[in-house]
Amino acid sequence: MGKHLEEMTCLLYLEGELERARAREVSAHTQECSACRTLLRTLEHESRLLTRAMIEEDEPLPERLAALPGRSGPPLHWIWGAVLGLAATGVYGLYTGYLEPLVGRLDEVGFGGSDVISMLIFQGAFWKGWQSMISLIQILAMVTLAGTGVLLGRKWLRRPSAALVLSSFCALLALPGGAGAAEVRHAQIYTLHKDEVIKNDLYVGAGKVRIDGTVDGDLVAAGESVDVDGHVTGDVIAFTKNLRIAGKVDGSVRVFANTLVLSGAVGRNVTSFSEVFDQDSASQINGGLTAFSNSISLDGKTGRDFLAFANNTTLSGFIGGNMKLRGKALSIGSTAQIQGSAKFSGREPAEVSAQAKLGSPLVFEQYREEPRRWASHHYGFQLIWAAGTLLFGLVFFLVLPEFGREAAGAGQRYGESFGMGLLMLVGVPIAFGIACITLIGIPLGIAAMALWLGMLYCAQLVVGAIVGGWILGAAPAGNAWALTERMLLGVVAIRLVILVPHLGGLAHLAVILWGLGAITLAVYKRFQKETPALPLPAAPAAQPA
């Protein structure tokens, strides 16, 4: 008996990896050497132990693996390129077609911002009213980003530490705002009496809101009518049928109303979306006025620029800055005074009184359809919308593949889908109107309306999935990518059809009816059925050894 065998030699011998001659030597050696025999036996035992430990079924197949996974992504890689290309084209189109000219025009009007975004967000006329909307857009963008991140990084996210960080972040987002809590009032009729002072922001929702006292902060009001005869030191933001401001507002006024009557003083700017805008002669706006209205009548004083889109405008008051107006008709009365430049783009030339005092002659631009330009804008918008829809659809169908499949399946029942779609298209806005009559119903109505708008948008995705199925054949069950692929192709087809003049409008309506109905049926079915248990594989599991 010579020297003991190397462990490596023993292992290779056991694994049948030694050359024949060497294997014979090993065999002969182990006949005589008990230590090497023990080592050989132990290594063999170790191999068996390893195999046994590894093939034992110590944990069942996870539930999420019970379902058959879909086909892999590679065949769809081109879609990402196409979608990103479309999105990039859309963004470029948006910038060159809309933002650049807008900046130019706003410059002309005297709004003066070289950076339209910062002007819209941070400067005078648009400041506070848009703040909440911008926050909303930011939140939506964050949610979308987070959703995409979750989708792409779901591996990472399942790790406990990451889940903890994410949930903490969500909890942080969900925490109520701290120090700046405001006064909140709900009532059928709310009155802040003359000698009352609220030293805070006031949020009030009431059938009738009357502010005779002082709000030392912002006033945010929603109701059938809002009257401000008192003093608001901050801004007034109102969503109402009738708003009348006869008192004093130190900040800005942002209004979504049917009728706005302004007879008081506004320290800063006024932004109004209203059917009728009426400024009394006693009224004074220190800042600028931006209005989107059917009819505007200005008798008071506006310290800075006046920018408006309105059918009919009557100007008898004072404008301290420039005027830029687009609409149907403009009448400038004898008492009117415009210190800056004045530009009117309309169907008919403005009627200008000879006594009116204009800083410079009124520039009139005959408003007419510009087919080529309009067409390029139109198709630019279509491109942007199409890119947005494709991106949204991609995320939607990857996040909710089962729902997408169910909705597409429900859409195959054409009669039911169209009927339900018609019911939803007409019924929901009526229900919204009814809900909003009562104050309590407003949040519910708005939520339902938002959901309805979302469904309208998703309608084309569902119809896209069906149309894509016609083109490529039905998607195999459980294959989310195949369904998404069909949806994307279908949406592209639908958007092309929608571009066709005349027929496109009808096709769009049909798509909305059909998709809306299909989604409603799928949602209805989800509520109806009980949650079924996941089907675990019935066949015996294969395993080696």
Next chain:
Amino acid sequence: MSAPGIREPAEAVQRAQAGDAEAWGEIYRQFAPAIFRFCRRALPTREDAEDATTEIFMKVRGKIGLYDPSRSFSAWLYKVSANHCWDMLRRRKGRQDKETEDVAELPLAHPEPGQLERLIEQSTSEQVRGALERLQPRARMALVLRYYSEMSYEEIAETLKVRRAFVGVVLLRARHELRQALERPGELAAGGTR
């Protein structure tokens, strides 16, 4: 590589290659538990294993047209799985680089046969699984490829991208690591994560 104990789903594979979704379902049901277990043994966490299993089957479905029916389907499936898991581990690069050096340089202690025999005889399957989880990725993968998938040395060399002559060393070092982990159950081997 052989995969004993597995009924080769030749007919189902043929139908799956022709685009039959049902056949694909049959294949999935037959092999998913084994592939999940393979991934579970090879990868650090259960989540990794779940993801890898899903991705492997999606990959296999996409590549089913490339499968040569004259060869064993299960062997092919394990090969794809091994490559996928090893790629996943390699992507966690820093750890891998460090390990490559370690493997090449660490000396191997010769075991005392009686002591080793006692250790092996006293160890349970559960302890071995626990110890496996604490091994370096390459050691762990090598053991899984050899003793779970029963891959040949050539196939292991190809998967781990090492010379064939080096496979024995990798396996032996892996066994040594495993023994260390069995002897000191509380310690976490470098690179082992849960």
